[in-house]
Amino acid sequence: MHRGRQSLCHWTLSFAVLILSVCSSLVQVGCGTQSRATSYVKLTPLEKARKALDEEDYPLAIELYSSHLADVPDDYPVFPYLAAAYAGAAGFDIVAAATANIGSEGSTSLLDRLNAFLPPDPTAEQLNSMLQAKIVILAMPEDHRDRNNDEISYASGAALQLELYQTSYAIMYLNQFTEVTVDGALDISRLQDMTPADVEVILNNLEEIAAKGGTGVPAGAGEIVAKVDAQPGDTRRDKLINYLTPKPSP
Amino acid sequence: MNRFLRSTLMVLLIWFSAGWDALWAKNSSELIYTEPFDLASGGTTLTRASQEGIVFANPALLPLGGAYVRWIGLQLGVIADTNLANSKSTKLGEGDQGNVANTLLSRSLHLGQTATLSLLNKNFAFSVFDRIEVDAAGSRFADGGLPAIEFGVEAYGGGLLSFATRPTRWFSVGMTAKYIFVGEPSILVPLADQEKIKKFAEDPQALKGDLKYGKGMGGDVGSLFLWQNPTVDLSLGLKVEDLGGTHIDNGQETIPQTIHTGLGLAIHGSTEVLHLSLDYRDAANAYTEEKTFKKIYMGARLMIRQRLGFAVGLYQGIPTVGLRLDAFLFKIGLTAYGRELGQYPGEKQRNLVMLYTSLGF
Numbered sequence: 137m138h139r140g141r142q143s144l145c146h147w148t149l150s151f152a153v154l155i156l157s158v159c160s161s162l163v164q165v166g167c168g169t170q171s172r173a174t175s176y177v178k179l180t181p182l183e184k185a186r187k188a189l190d191e192e193d194y195p196l197a198i199e200l201y202s203s204h205l206a207d208v209p210d211d212y213p214v215f216p217y218l219a220a221a222y223a224g225a226a227g228f229d230i231v232a233a234a235t236a237n238i239g240s241e242g243s244t245s246l247l248d249r250l251n252a253f254l255p256p257d258p259t260a261e262q263l264n265s266m267l268q269a270k271i272v273i274l275a276m277p278e279d280h281r282d283r284n285n286d287e288i289s290y291a292s293g294a295a296l297q298l299e300l301y302q303t304s305y306a307i308m309y310l311n312q313f314t315e316v317t318v319d320g321a322l323d324i325s326r327l328q329d330m331t332p333a334d335v336e337v338i339l340n341n342l343e344e345i346a347a348k349g350g351t352g353v354p355a356g357a358g359e360i361v362a363k364v365d366a367q368p369g370d371t372r373r374d375k376l377i378n379y380l381t382p383k384p385s386p
Numbered sequence: 387m388n389r390f391l392r393s394t395l396m397v398l399l400i401w402f403s404a405g406w407d408a409l410w411a412k413n414s415s416e417l418i419y420t421e422p423f424d425l426a427s428g429g430t431t432l433t434r435a436s437q438e439g440i441v442f443a444n445p446a447l448l449p450l451g452g453a454y455v456r457w458i459g460l461q462l463g464v465i466a467d468t469n470l471a472n473s474k475s476t477k478l479g480e481g482d483q484g485n486v487a488n489t490l491l492s493r494s495l496h497l498g499q500t501a502t503l504s505l506l507n508k509n510f511a512f513s514v515f516d517r518i519e520v521d522a523a524g525s526r527f528a529d530g531g532l533p534a535i536e537f538g539v540e541a542y543g544g545g546l547l548s549f550a551t552r553p554t555r556w557f558s559v560g561m562t563a564k565y566i567f568v569g570e571p572s573i574l575v576p577l578a579d580q581e582k583i584k585k586f587a588e589d590p591q592a593l594k595g596d597l598k599y600g601k602g603m604g605g606d607v608g609s610l611f612l613w614q615n616p617t618v619d620l621s622l623g624l625k626v627e628d629l630g631g632t633h634i635d636n637g638q639e640t641i642p643q644t645i646h647t648g649l650g651l652a653i654h655g656s657t658e659v660l661h662l663s664l665d666y667r668d669a670a671n672a673y674t675e676e677k678t679f680k681k682i683y684m685g686a687r688l689m690i691r692q693r694l695g696f697a698v699g700l701y702q703g704i705p706t707v708g709l710r711l712d713a714f715l716f717k718i719g720l721t722a723y724g725r726e727l728g729q730y731p732g733e734k735q736r737n738l739v740m741l742y743t744s745l746g747f
Binding site: 169170171172173174176177179183186187189190213216217219220230231234289290291292293294296297 | 529530531574704735737
């Protein structure tokens with residue numbers, strides 16, 4: 137009896153879905169579903185920028201958002217979109233990073249987790265784009281990029297963007313001196329090209345994020361900095377190189 | 387099936403967990419209810435409307451019917467987006483994991499239902515109704531520049547009472563008093579912000595700040611100018627919706643007064659009618675953010691022997707089509723249509739299918 141009712145319910149549902157399918161096919165074949173308004177509606181510059189961002193046309197989005205902010209420099213809700221466009225141009229896949237729950241604490245380090253979504257061998261343009269993403273968020277007033285500010289809808293997101301972009305910048309900067317071999321191991325030969333100034337850029341950015349406190353990305357950044365500090369070596373450069381050098385298995 | 391139910395329940399649970407006790411203000415000049423066959427005709431309602439939808443469309447249409455009692459009955463409809471219908475499956479998730487978030491980043495989910503119970507005669511009408519539509523969609527760059535899933539609800543209900551008269555052959559006028567519940571809440575759940583998700587999960591009351599609903603009383607006034615000869619009718623409809631603004635309680639914004647105009651041309655024989663119509667809504671631009679394309683509705687409907695209806699149109703520029711069969715006490719119909727929930731064409735377009743039935747006479 138119960139199975140019969142279940143079967144009837146399933147049949148009814150399948151029938152309803154079939155009818156809806158026939159009707160939707162009818163409209164799609166007959167006249168399509170594309171809006172006929174597209175060709176005559178004029179978009180505002182901000183709408184054009186948003187459309188470009190959604191279509192992952194990052195150079196155009198950067199151009200349009202930058203132009204808007206040149207005219208309206210205190211339009212702070214726009215800043216996170218410009219930063220997102222710069223990050224996209226830098227090769228940072230925000231959706232993959234977000235759905236992979238990158239901020240969570242796990243068995244792998246933040247370095248490994250973020251590296252999965254960053255270009256392994258960044259170009260100078262990509263590195264500069266990520267730097268710009270960080271700079272754009274930092275140009276916002278502090279209360280507009282405060283994780284605990286519930287009054288401003290984008291403040292919490294902007295705070296998270298800063299964490300991700302600044303950490304990504306540090307890691308991309310580091311990636312200039314690291315190379316992963318075809319068998320997946322880290323080739324450390326290029327690490328010796330790293331100057332003390334390069335080390336300061338990498339570690340200062342990580343320290344700034346770690347100083348924000350909290351779980352997720354700041355905790356992961358703090359963990360990296362602590363592990364670097366715990367390495368043997370006379371200088372921060374030596375400590376960082378030691379941290380990155382693969383240890384022989386016991 | 388179970389996965390679909392779980393996904394739907396998840397959407398609804400997020401919603402209900404907030405307690406339903408705060409809402410939202412109406413943020414578009416779209417009608418709070420449009421009868422499905424009227425939707426198929428591009429959403430045009432000012433110069434011709436199906437009986438079940440007259441009180442929402444233009445009360446001045448009431449005296450135009452031939453019979454003294456025009457309609458007593460119930461109409462029910464279900465709405466689904468064509469993505470869901472075309473999948474020929476009720477499964478929302480894709481792949482082994484059925485990752486709802488990933489699915490919603492690639493396509494939207496839209497479900498809804500409507501119901502009206504109406505009594506109409508030539509001069510008087512009463513209708514109670516409800517309409518609720520739930521929309522879930524992902525955005526790569528939501529508010530704050532991070533990916534998020536946006537859960538939106540459009541919920542309306544209430545009662546409407548209309549009176550109308552036709553003092554001359556070429557003019558009719560009507561008014562509607564309404565008591566409505568209205569709300570359009572929207573919740574943005576950022577995918578990357580685990581702390582915020584955790585906060586919402588542990589304390590659903592935190593959502594209450596975003597969820598507010600209200601109720602209020604308002605009125606509409608409609609008029610119809612009609613020029614008729616044996617084969618052709620020309621009509622001009624004018625309607626003032628939410629006269630003076632409909633004040634909504636619970637601190638919500640007042641629904642602004644809007645002015646709608648419509649033109650109609652009907653070509654008819656003894657039992658067949660072809661009606662062409664064009665509506666321009668919110669002529670005074672009360673919803674200042676809305677672009678012109680969202681105010682234009684146009685369509686054609688053909689009634690054959692007063693039993694079979696076929697309609698096509700453009701609803702805010704998006705094609706619509708529908709069929710309706712009227713078997714005296716029982717009507718059934720299908721409408722495929724689209725709505726633009728965003729600000730520009732294609733931003734948040736939803737392609738929808740509605741299956742509906744009416745019982746009454």
